[in-house]
Amino acid sequence: MKKTTILTMVVVCGALALALPDWKKPLNAAYPTVKFALWTDLARKGDGVTDSLTIGSGCPALTTKFGVGSMRLYDNGSFVLARYDSNLVPSIYSGSWYLQDNAKSTKKVNPDDGSWALPGSVGTIYLILNTVSLGDLFSELDASALAKCQTKASLAGMTQWDIMDPSVLVKKSSMVFKTIKDKRNPPSLFRNTVTATLQMSGKQQNDAKGTLDAVGGFSFKTTIKGQWIDCQSTPPSGTDSAVINAIDNIKTQFCS
């Protein structure tokens, strides 16, 4: 039953919302409003966060497929991204975003089939992390990479693996918003999907061979696949009440 599916989705999303960070809004009129929200729904095939870190210096590569992430994009051009570890502890990053509309991607949603996806602006969103957030990300990668290196017997004594921040070049930092008919999660429902990619490479310093500050390379790619909603759009007239309720629940959880 389509309605049952919608209610099931809401329950899953509710459980996920409890783990979202409490971003405290200051009491000032200049604080922006959420325009788009995105999240990963672990009940849906394909959703999740995947990290691939090529460490270099003889260390094995690190791939993490734990999949929880969420994001709020504000109407003043700022965003906040939360990535969660296996203990659901979030790492918070921020920066700027811009939506470049895709003329081919606007779909009309049929409210009669239980679709909850909202029509609206879709396309490619460009993202740029600020310097502080990039530094935080690099620090986390430093720790993860060193720990991975130390799992190799010959490198168990390593004490240094540090990204040389100024050497890092971001190759890709964007996400694609779409509204699709999802055949992998029957019954077929239109849903708003998002794929976000951050890809970078640069230099790192290490003591893999016993001498400090040897220079090597690294590359990192993270992909977030999930759902999104336009927090400032409303369902078209004639939309089923169960669909409206589902949308309202999503907005309550992710758009505040």
Next chain:
Amino acid sequence: MKTIPMLTAAVMSVSMALATSSVFAATPVHTMATGAATQTLVVSGGCKTLKTTDTVTVTFFDDDTYTIVDSSAATVLQGTWSRVDSGTSKYTLYMSPAVFAPDPNTDRNATPPAAGTLEDFVSQLQIVGDSNCEVKFPGRDVNFVQPSSLVKKSSLVVTTKNNEGILTVQVKGKQTNNFYKDGTIVKPGSYSVTLTIKGTVT
């Protein structure tokens, strides 16, 4: 060739540079005092390629920050740097421009990007690019999409034999314009800029 400063909004950038005076409290480690700079700006959609030249000063400080200042004393770029030696014949100074992009707690209207941040650099390029594109498209506009701007290269390679250095900064990104249709700027395009600075590094 007419020489013009890198920045057309020099007054605004200089006043902002004063707010970052703490950078100049650090001690210079490397300096290119009179770098011959060439900036090439390409805006897709039919604009003529714009090439400008200037004499700039590039300074690398012991607090791991750097500045590129043009002949009008405006900060073109600022950020952090680190050095990698390639044997004894040359070394490379990797340079990463500061990115402002504040979180939602910052009132963006009250706190604009400081001079020399990537946002400021792209904003200045947009002013110059828009003016250049108006030669072919009078009354039309182009907007450079800040978050799409990626630094493709940003480093200074110095040959130790003669201390000659070549600094290259390359940034590419998206832009939107209304060159061929009046009204809201919607047509997507791209832009790229290459800044090359040559000189002696002390």
